Amino acid sequence: MSAEAVGMHMPAVVTLDDVAAMNAADPNGHRYETSPDGVLSVMPPTDSEHAIIASRIFAWLIMAGWPAEQVLQAVGARVPGPSGDGGRIPDITVWRKPPSRRVWSAVTDLVLVVExxxxxxxTMDSVTKAREYASAGIPRYWVVERDGAQTVTLHELGGDGRYTEHARMPLAWLLQAAPADHLDG
Structure with a gap:
């Protein structure tokens, strides 16, 4: 189907309900998100390398004692913004308490987002989402690169409402440390 054909059927304003329906209806596993400014993003399905990285981080957090109800993969987060709410689906999220059982959970209890x-x-992961997550007040944001070392950049929210780089290391190094060294509950 062409972009023109899809565009003819798109509503003038895409709501979070619309985005949830797009995610549910896509038989190919694309991930649909929207920014707080209403910009729709469509990402291709994840590949096996992406899934392995997510699984390794997820298992590391669970084995360190984080409850499974608080460490989630690919769950919707309602990201507030001046123009309205956006909906992002981070690869991994860690919550102070289990989030609501909704498609788009409020970010108020998010401790960490990993992309x-x-x-x-x-650019989406290192600039756009970093800005949105910082504006939403999420205390920690980690970005995992797909380079040879699978470099993880750990960002912490500063008093000025922006992320500062706290550390940068290969994923293997991170997984040798205790999560408490980088993440307090």
């Missing part, structure tokens, strides 16, 4: 960079999402 694994996929080809073509570099």
């Amino acid at each position: 694994i960079v996929s080809p073509g999402s570099e």
